[in-house]
Amino acid sequence: MKYLSLVIANLRRNRLRSVLTAGAIMLAVVLVCLLLTLPAGLDAIVENASSNTRISVHNKAGIVYSMPASFVRKVRQVDGVAAAVATTWFGGAYEEAGRVTFPNFAVEVEHIGAVYPDYAIKPEQLADFRRYRDGAIVGRQIMRKYRWKIGDRVTLRSTVWPVDLDFRIVGEIADEDSPYFWMNNEYLDQALKAQGGAGLGITGMIWVRAGDPSRVNSIMRTIDELSRNSEAETACETEKSFFSNMFGSLQGFITIMIIVTALVALCIVFIAANTASMAVRERACEIAVLKAIGFDRRVIFATLLTETAALSIAAGSAGVLLAVAITRALRMFSGWSEALGPLGAFAVSAPVVFQGLALSVLVGLLAGIVPAYAAARRPVVETLHEVF
Amino acid sequence: MALPLSYTWRNLQARAGRSIMTASVIALVVVACSLLLGLISALQRTFVLSGNPMNLVVMRKGSDNDGASQLSVQAYQAIRFFDGIARDAADRPLISPELVVQPFFRTRDGGRENVLVRGVEPVALAVHDQVRITQGRMLRPSAHEAVVGRAVLGRYAGAELGNEIAFGQGKWKVVGILEAGGASFESEVWVDVRELANDAKRPFPYSGVRLRVATPTDLTRLKRRIDDDPRYALEAQPETEYYAKQAKSAGSLYVLVAAIAVLAGIGAGFGASNTMYAAVQARTAEIGTLRALGFSRRAILSAFEAEAVALSTVGFIIGAGAAVGLSRLLDWLMGSIAFGAATFTTNVVRLNVSLSDLLGALLLALLIGICGGLGPAWRAARLRPIEALRKA
Numbered sequence: 001m002k003y004l005s006l007v008i009a010n011l012r013r014n015r016l017r018s019v020l021t022a023g024a025i026m027l028a029v030v031l032v033c034l035l036l037t038l039p040a041g042l043d044a045i046v047e048n049a050s051s052n053t054r055i056s057v058h059n060k061a062g063i064v065y066s067m068p069a070s071f072v073r074k075v076r077q078v079d080g081v082a083a084a085v086a087t088t089w090f091g092g093a094y095e096e097a098g099r100v101t102f103p104n105f106a107v108e109v110e111h112i113g114a115v116y117p118d119y120a121i122k123p124e125q126l127a128d129f130r131r132y133r134d135g136a137i138v139g140r141q142i143m144r145k146y147r148w149k150i151g152d153r154v155t156l157r158s159t160v161w162p163v164d165l166d167f168r169i170v171g172e173i174a175d176e177d178s179p180y181f182w183m184n185n186e187y188l189d190q191a192l193k194a195q196g197g198a199g200l201g202i203t204g205m206i207w208v209r210a211g212d213p214s215r216v217n218s219i220m221r222t223i224d225e226l227s228r229n230s231e232a233e234t235a236c237e238t239e240k241s242f243f244s245n246m247f248g249s250l251q252g253f254i255t256i257m258i259i260v261t262a263l264v265a266l267c268i269v270f271i272a273a274n275t276a277s278m279a280v281r282e283r284a285c286e287i288a289v290l291k292a293i294g295f296d297r298r299v300i301f302a303t304l305l306t307e308t309a310a311l312s313i314a315a316g317s318a319g320v321l322l323a324v325a326i327t328r329a330l331r332m333f334s335g336w337s338e339a340l341g342p343l344g345a346f347a348v349s350a351p352v353v354f355q356g357l358a359l360s361v362l363v364g365l366l367a368g369i370v371p372a373y374a375a376a377r378r379p380v381v382e383t384l385h386e387v388f
Numbered sequence: 389m390a391l392p393l394s395y396t397w398r399n400l401q402a403r404a405g406r407s408i409m410t411a412s413v414i415a416l417v418v419v420a421c422s423l424l425l426g427l428i429s430a431l432q433r434t435f436v437l438s439g440n441p442m443n444l445v446v447m448r449k450g451s452d453n454d455g456a457s458q459l460s461v462q463a464y465q466a467i468r469f470f471d472g473i474a475r476d477a478a479d480r481p482l483i484s485p486e487l488v489v490q491p492f493f494r495t496r497d498g499g500r501e502n503v504l505v506r507g508v509e510p511v512a513l514a515v516h517d518q519v520r521i522t523q524g525r526m527l528r529p530s531a532h533e534a535v536v537g538r539a540v541l542g543r544y545a546g547a548e549l550g551n552e553i554a555f556g557q558g559k560w561k562v563v564g565i566l567e568a569g570g571a572s573f574e575s576e577v578w579v580d581v582r583e584l585a586n587d588a589k590r591p592f593p594y595s596g597v598r599l600r601v602a603t604p605t606d607l608t609r610l611k612r613r614i615d616d617d618p619r620y621a622l623e624a625q626p627e628t629e630y631y632a633k634q635a636k637s638a639g640s641l642y643v644l645v646a647a648i649a650v651l652a653g654i655g656a657g658f659g660a661s662n663t664m665y666a667a668v669q670a671r672t673a674e675i676g677t678l679r680a681l682g683f684s685r686r687a688i689l690s691a692f693e694a695e696a697v698a699l700s701t702v703g704f705i706i707g708a709g710a711a712v713g714l715s716r717l718l719d720w721l722m723g724s725i726a727f728g729a730a731t732f733t734t735n736v737v738r739l740n741v742s743l744s745d746l747l748g749a750l751l752l753a754l755l756i757g758i759c760g761g762l763g764p765a766w767r768a769a770r771l772r773p774i775e776a777l778r779k780a
Binding site for chain 1: 406409410412413416417419420423424427448450451452453455456457458489490491492499500502555556557587588589591621641647648651652654655656658659661662663665666718722724725726727739
């Protein structure tokens with residue numbers, strides 16, 4: 001501890017250099033944290049969005065293929081199924097945006113609540129959803145983004161069905177990150193019939209909640225068996241597998257991102273090592289004097305290493321904080337521009353904070369160890385010789 | 389009088405270790421930046437190349453992509469006889485009715501992806517004139533045959549010439565391979581439009597039509613006529629515009645990459661300044677002597693700036709070489725890279741660092757050099773000769 005003032009004094013002797021080094025390390029830690037957040041963010045989204053009892057039932061050929069609307073009734077009779085709801089992609093664009101900016105589905109209002117008990121929708125709101133044909137239940141993320149409140153009326157223009165529908169928001173999904181918009185499928189069905197069409201008649205996806213997680217696999221097998229050799233054979237998968245498949249095709253991009261992260265981390269080590277060795281080399285004379293007046297080799301080594309490590313850790317902590325601030329800011333401004341939208345979903349998680357800090361410790365040690373060791377080992381006579 | 393460039397060069401050589409260190413930091417930033425730019429511009433290019441300025445995309449009003457649109461046989465029959473559509477040698481109009489469906493495809497490694505399957509008629513090859521069948525032949529209608537894009541080839545189970553590929557309800561025989569100079573058609577599978585409508589049980593046989601206009605003036609005229617036709621509620625847009633909108637899906641990735649480049653660039657700039665400040669400090673006596681000899685402040689400033697720019701140029705050259713090499717290596721290791729789009733389609737691109745990506749990286753490297761060197765150069769120029777010499 002008594003050498004602490006020496007370490008601090010050394011850091012302060014060339015403030016500009018310390019600041020620049022710290023700045024470089026900080027920026028690199030920010031980068032690494034943000035890049036690590038990318039895959040971690042996807043994982044977290046999948047993890048948060050999934051329950052271990054929910055099953056997705058869709059056409060084996062793809063999610064753009066449909067199933068007959070009546071199939072959900074057969075699914076409900078399967079042993080172990082607690083609830084099942086048929087949902088259909090509406091592809092509605094909110095008029096101000098002109099593009100599909102959030103997922104919206106036509107659902108069976110009587111069954112949706114029982115399949116998503118974890119979404120914490122208030123019972124009276126679910127009752128309103130059943131009562132009003134034009135009712136809609138909307139996730140908080142979308143409510144916040146468009147400054148909607150319960151009771152508001154909104155119009156969605158479908159990009160899939162030839163209808164525009166007016167909705168009244170009757171409830172919300174309490175989760176702050178929920179991007180969903182649910183509407184009554186009978187409302188869509190009648191609107192389609194009013195246009196002279198055949199009505200809905202199909203469903204894109206059935207979500208099933210199993211009463212018991214241990215029965216999920218047998219339920220999935222039974223449902224797929226039920227549809228075997230029918231017009232629309234189904235493929236069941238767990239909710240988690242469904243969402244990870246949705247993001248699966250970004251895997252290659254993420255791999256490259258991670259390679260870049262590794263490069264950037266390497267970059268930090270270079271900068272820090274460079275500076276640390278500069279600082280030590282310039283002080284060769286001083287270190288030799290310290291040794292000559294009796295300072296122990298180990299003390300010299302420890303103080304030099306502490307100097308680099310302390311600088312690096314301080315910079316790393318600042319970097320982690322900055323990364324958190326950046327994701328917060330992105331979240332806040334994600335409504336402003338199309339391009340920022342998807343980036344708003346990412347938040348720096350605790351493991352990423354830990355990894356960022358660990359990186360800064362590692363950089364400090366790696367960058368400090370070689371010059372500190374060299375300086376501590378160098379014979380006093382040799383150095384002093386060179387200097388005088 | 390300016391200091392000769394050889395002075396700058398010798399200075400870099402005199403501190404070879406540090407110079408190399410600084411240059412490698414800049415090189416790493418160049419590598420990172422050009423790899424990411426290369427990847428995204430490859431994605432963007434697939435869209436840009438897909439549009440033909442003489443083609444119109446006709447979809448249902450309000451649809452923002454092929455996959456969401458629907459179009460009836462009647463509408464197709466009506467548009468077919470509109471004036472202003474280009475005609476081929478046999479006097480048939482160049483209008484291609486198409487159905488787009490995105491079924492699951494099994495990838496080789498057991499995953500699954502939504503691939504864009506385009507149901508077409510033989511005329512499609514004339515309308516999309518950048519598309520060529522380079523191996524095998526075009527599919528025959530009603531024979532359950534498929535032509536696969538070059539980027540799809542080998543990525544999915546059975547996607548090889550002569551093999552059978554399974555999607556939708558059945559199996560399709562691969563009879564040809566399609567190339568389109570890097571356009572997004574290369575990420576698609578083409579089959580017969582009627583068979584596809586049957587397979588997907590679509591109530592409408594088409595999702596849209598693509599047509600070639602005879603002259604540029606016909607483009608606006610036909611567009612207005614289709615937009616204003618009250619019978620079918622359709623909307624026409626130039627194909628280039630349509631694909632430019634699709635390319636916007638890469639917008640978030642651009643923001644991300646720009647942010648990374650800026651942050652990494654500032655970081656590297658800090659590193660470069662650090663080295664340069666140290667160099668100025670170590671050369672105080674030398675600068676004092678130069679000033680005493682009569683070199684102006686401006687000469688000193690520009691000599692140090694030149695040093696910084698030289699460092700970043702060297703860094704760029706090393707980095708560019710490494711980026712090209714690394715991109716080849718990654719391309720060889722990973723093969724094609726898939727991007728899932730919001731429209732449920734997968735675009736497959738190959739990593740390729742092009743000259744324009746390198747240009748972006750060069751700008752960044754020069755910016756790092758100029759900004760990073762400015763502070764130290766300024767300090768060197770401001771040194772007072774007497775004090776500098778006294779310190780020495």
